[in-house]
Amino acid sequence: MHAEERYSDEEPPSMLWGLDPIYSAFARLYIKDILEMKESCQVPGIFFYKLHPIFKVDVLGTVVCKREREDFFCYGVDDGTGVINCLCWKDEQWKDHSAPVDGSKSQVPSRGGFNPAEQLKKLLHSQRCSSHLDIGDLLRVRGPVKMSRGQREIMASTYYKVSDPVLAVQISWMLEVPQLYRKFYDKPFQFPSSVQGSNAADADGDSASSSLLGRATRLLKDFLQDGDSRRWKGLQEKAPTTSWSCWTPWSPGPLPKPRHRRSGLIITSCFITENQDPAATPSATPSAAKRLHALSREALQLLQDEGRVFRRVISPDQVTENDRELHRATRDVIREDCKRAKYSEKGCHVLHILSGVRLRYSRNVSKAVIELVLRRLECNSEIISTSDNHYAVL
C-alpha cells in the first residue's frame, strides 16, 4: 500500500517513459482529460494521464469555432467532454494555387481517356476540401499537445474533415474510447521489474525470479566470455578442494552430489565477486545459500540448453564452448574425415562431426554445443561451411 501511494503522486523517471507503449502512440483521450492531465515536471510538453506519459493525442470532434490566419487555421474542437484549440497549418501547395479550384468546372473529357492534369486538379480539390472546415464539421486531428498563451492546444501533425452523414464514425468512436480507457489508459503500466533497480530484489513472484535468473545467466555468460574457460579452470585450480569456503563466506547445506557442489560453488562465488555488493551476500543463512545455489544451477542449465556450456564426463567440471581442447578435437575430426573420399567433396555433416567429437572427446557434447563451436571455428576461418550443415577444413 505504501509503495503504491508513493508511486501515485510521483511520475516515473523519464528514462523509462519509452517502455510505456502509450507514450509512442497517439492516445485517444477525451478532450477533458487532455485539458486536465498533469504536465511533467521533468520535461515540459509531456503530460501524465494516470502515470502514462502522453505526448501525442488523437481526437475526433465537432468544430465549434474557427480562426483563420495567414498560414494556419485554429479550430476549436468539441468532443462532448471538452473543447480544445487545434492548430492546423495550411498546406503549402494549395497556398500557391490560390485561385479556387472548382471540380465542377472541368474541361471537356478527352473521349474517356485518362487525363492526368484533370485528375491532379480533382485530387487537389478534394485535398483542399478535406482540409478546409467550417463550424459544425467533424474534424479528426492527431498531434502533440502544446502550450500556447497559457492554454493547451493540439499542434496538428495530421488533420482532416470527416464525412459522417449518419453519425456512424462518431458513434463508433464513442463506443471505442471507453473501452480503450478501461483496457489501457486507466490501468497503471507495470514497468518491467528488472529496470526498477532495487525493487527487483525485494519483489517476490515469478517475474522477479525470472528476471533474476536472466541477470544471473547474463552475468555468467559475460564471465565465461571475457575470462575464457581458462580463468574458470584457473579458479578451480587455485581453490583446492579443502578450502572451498574461502570463496564462500557461508557454509552451504548438505548437497546431494559433491561435483555439482564444486562447480556450483565456483559459479556462486563468481556471482558474488562480480556483484561486489556486500549487501547482496546472504551471510550465514543456509537458506539463502541454497537459493543462490539453486539459482546458479538453473542459470547453468539454461546455458547448457543454449549450448554454451557442457559437462565433461572425464572431469566433473562444466566446460564452455570456448574450450580449446574441444575446438582442437572438432577441427581434427573434420580434417581427418575430409581426407576420406566420401567427404572430400561435400564436407562432413554436423551430426557426423558430433559423433566423432563424442567418441574422441566427451560423450556429453550436445548438438547445440557443436553448432556453436562450428560457428566459432567458421568465424575464425579455420573451417568453412560447404553447404547447409556441411563443413570442411580449408
Added chain:
Amino acid sequence: MLPAPGVFHFPWEISSGAIQEGTTVRTFGRLRHYQPADSRATLSSHYAATQHQVVVHTGFVEPFHPILEAQYVVLGELEITEGDGLMVRARVLNCVDGVDLAILQSAINEQRRYFRDRGGNDIQQPPP
C-alpha cells in the same frame, strides 16, 4: 475564448426540465416544423410512449435548408424564453438522417457509464 463543451443529452431529459438554463447541450430529434420568420424549429422524438419536443432557435445557423421529417443533431445553449419556455439556441445544426438512434443511445449511455464508473463525476450528467 472557447465555448463550453456540448454534452450529449437525450431530448426527453431536456424537455423534462432537468437541465439548468445556460448549459451547453447536444441533442437530436426529427424536424417537425420550421418557421423561418421566427428562426424557430421544432425537433421531436418518441420515447416511452410519449412525444418529446425540443424548440431550437436557428438564428446562428441560418441560412439553413430544412428537410422536414429528417433527423437532426443540434448543439447549443439552453435558454428559457417567455413564449416557448425551454429553447436551444443552436450553434451547430446538422442533418443526420439515417442515423441508427438505438446505437446512438447506447453509445451515449456507454460514455456516461464510463464516467460514472471512473468516479470523478465532474462531467455534467443528468440524474439517472
